[in-house]
Structure formats: structure tokens, C-alpha cells
Ligand SMILES: Nc1nc2c(ncn2[C@@H]2O[C@H](COP(=O)(O)OP(=O)(O)OP(=O)(O)O)[C@@H](O)[C@H]2O)c(=O)[nH]1
């Protein structure tokens with residue numbers, strides 16, 4: 001389980017001088033999908049990661065140190081909150097720069113053990129998410145894994161939830177509003193970072 005969490009630093013791009021010997025978990029997905037909110041919910045803190053109803057809130061690579069416990073052993077991991085993909089309101093140059101920086105960061109940062117791909121439960125087959133899935137699989141190492149997490153599931157009715165689970169067998173559904181799915185996700189995260 002997660003015991004506590006604190007902000008460490010923000011980076012604009014990959015920085016070899018800020019390396020890590022602890023496992024890292026990256027949260028990524030479209031702008032406004034709920035990345036920062038999910039980090040707050042998992043860490044049981046309201047404003048650890050800044051969230052906003054305006055897409056494009058997170059603009060840097062933000063690191064959080066998260067203290068976990070399993071079988072009475074305590075250990076630290078990093079959660080990494082990224083800027084959202086596909087945010088149209090920034091100028092093209094800024095957007096291209098972000099993508100180059102993020103691309104480099106995701107590929108060079110060897111301490112990343114888990115990619116958590118957040119997808120809006122209401123829109124599960126967007127081109128951008130398919131692109132992101134293929135993109136991650138294109139450089140995924142054997143010691144890394146991708147977990148698909150479907151956000152804002154409070155917006156779905158029961159039959160829509162059932163349909164989603166049928167379409168994505170390993171889907172984890174979460175809602176920050178109704179406090180759903182956190183325990184399942186937390187145990188998946190800990191399993192992966194410990195290599196279980
Ligand atoms: N209904 C509902 N709304 C949510 C949920 N999670 C987040 N939101 C809302 O979605 C909006 C975006 O949340 P953020 O966590 O800032 O999203 P983000 O993915 O970090 O966005 P960027 O930083 O722009 O990439 C906010 O208005 C949240 O309140 C949820 O589980 N249910």
C-alpha cells in the first residue's frame with residue numbers, strides 16, 4: 001500500500017544528471033483525461049499534482065516520491081506526471097518541442113518500470129490512444145509493462161462498464177469522483193515495480 005508521497009522536482013526534458021535508482025511509474029494519456037487527479041487519489045492528497053478542468057494544466061515532467069509498504073517492507077518509488085498528449089491550444093512549436101522532449105525522456109529513462117496509459121472510459125477507441133499504445137509498444141523493454149486504466153468511470157452506466165470490461169479484459173476502471181479502482185491499481189503498481 002501507499003503510505004505517503006511528496007513532490008520531488010520538475011524537469012523540462014531528460015536529464016542524465018537527475019537519475020534514479022528506484023523504480024519509476026509514468027502516468028500518460030490525453031490532456032484532461034485525469035492523470036494528475038489519479039496521482040492525487042492514489043497518494044490520498046488533494047493537491048499533490050496540480051489538476052484543472054482546463055486541458056494542458058501539467059506542462060512539465062513532475063516527479064513524486066512515494067513511500068510504499070508490502071509485507072511489512074517499506075520502499076520508495078517515483079510517480080511521474082506528464083503533460084497531456086494532444087493538447088491543441090499550445091502553439092505548434094511548443095507542442096513539437098514537448099513531443100521531442102517527452103519522446104527522448106520516455107525512451108532514455110531506464111528506471112521507468114511501468115507506463116500507466118490513461119484512457120477516458122467514454123471514448124475508448126480514439127486514434128490518439130491507439131497511436132500512444134503502438135508508440136509505447138515500439139520501445140517497451142522486457143522489464144517494462146503497460147497498464148491501461150480507464151478514467152472517469154462514474155460517467156458510465158452498468159451496461160457500458162460491462163461492455164468495456166468485455167472489450168478490454170485487463171482493464172482497470174477508476175473514478176476519482178466515486179473513489180473506485182484505486183486498490184486494484186495500487187496492487188498492480190506494487191506488483192510490477194517489485195517484479196512479482
Ligand atoms: N467525472 C470525473 N471527472 C474527473 C475524474 N478525474 C478527473 N476529473 C476531472 O477531469 C479534469 C482534468 O483532470 P486532470 O487530473 O487535471 O487531468 P490531466 O490528465 O492531468 O490533464 P493535463 O495535465 O492537462 O494533461 C478535472 O476537471 C478533473 O476534476 C473522474 O474520475 N471523474
Ligand SMILES: [Mg+2]
Pocket residue numbers: 035036037050051057058081082083084
Ligand atoms: Mg495533469
